[in-house]
Amino acid sequence: MTEQESLTVIKEMINRTRTNFKDQSFYYLMWGWLVVGAVIVQAILFNQQSEYHWLVWPVMGITGGVTSGIYGRKKGKQAGHSTHIDRAMMFVWVGFILYLFCVLLLSASGKFGPQGWNISFILIMGLYGLGTFISGGLLKFKPLILGGIASFVLVVLSILIPTLVADFNGALFMLACSIIVSYLIPGYMLKRS
Amino acid sequence: MFQELDPLLHQQLRLQIITLLMSVESAEFNFVLAETKATRGNISVQIKKLEAANYIEVKKSFRDNYPLTTYAITEKGKLAFEKYVETLEAYINKAR
Numbered sequence: 001m002t003e004q005e006s007l008t009v010i011k012e013m014i015n016r017t018r019t020n021f022k023d024q025s026f027y028y029l030m031w032g033w034l035v036v037g038a039v040i041v042q043a044i045l046f047n048q049q050s051e052y053h054w055l056v057w058p059v060m061g062i063t064g065g066v067t068s069g070i071y072g073r074k075k076g077k078q079a080g081h082s083t084h085i086d087r088a089m090m091f092v093w094v095g096f097i098l099y100l101f102c103v104l105l106l107s108a109s110g111k112f113g114p115q116g117w118n119i120s121f122i123l124i125m126g127l128y129g130l131g132t133f134i135s136g137g138l139l140k141f142k143p144l145i146l147g148g149i150a151s152f153v154l155v156v157l158s159i160l161i162p163t164l165v166a167d168f169n170g171a172l173f174m175l176a177c178s179i180i181v182s183y184l185i186p187g188y189m190l191k192r193s
Numbered sequence: 194m195f196q197e198l199d200p201l202l203h204q205q206l207r208l209q210i211i212t213l214l215m216s217v218e219s220a221e222f223n224f225v226l227a228e229t230k231a232t233r234g235n236i237s238v239q240i241k242k243l244e245a246a247n248y249i250e251v252k253k254s255f256r257d258n259y260p261l262t263t264y265a266i267t268e269k270g271k272l273a274f275e276k277y278v279e280t281l282e283a284y285i286n287k288a289r
Contacts, residue, residue: 001205003284006198009205010278013212016228077256080224081217 019083021139028187034064035179039172046168088138096131121171125178126155132182147186151178201246202277206231207239211274214266222262248273
């Protein structure tokens, strides 16, 4: 084998392991639409004065978690390899879920006061932005980074203009906007990339 | 005076395997088989040579009740690959 042939082998193998990140769009689109669906169902139940309106979130979380698990396992089997980015992404999103659980627990504990739910909505919007921002950086995909920043902007707006999240419907609307800018729009752009 | 290219890496299939493993965290046997397009027997022989030199580590486990063999490059393997590429660059630059 000549030196030039060695170089060709190296280049060829590196090109073969270039990960196609398009598959990652599945998670953003699935979770994005699940959250939008949950927001709509909760708004309907809340406005009909159902006391069980909050139940949509655990149902959505379990549905999304199981679907993500099945999809991830299937894709992992098909790929036959794992990259350092795969591991970093897994830690980002597992950390996201653990922190989300902490925010929900804190909100349920009543430690935020009677209007505690709107503080937790703002924290969750920031969390959506954080997850997307970091994963955008890892995947080197600008729309995800910008989607994360857009979600942070919505957090700042919600703090500066408290009337936006003063009532429950307003907070739900802001949460839906946050998921649209940080998951759905970048998710569709990732799918088309 | 040029350094000699690492003879363990200066072989097509072993170089293919080590480059693949440089780019991923771990890879299954079937992935190596598909990407290198070599035969199972040849891959096994070259893997053993790389493992004996501590350039890669081999893990055997089970998935869905089927045996699963995965490979990962070691620190020694990474250093050897980096040195190989440096030496290769020196050869190519000299030839230009």
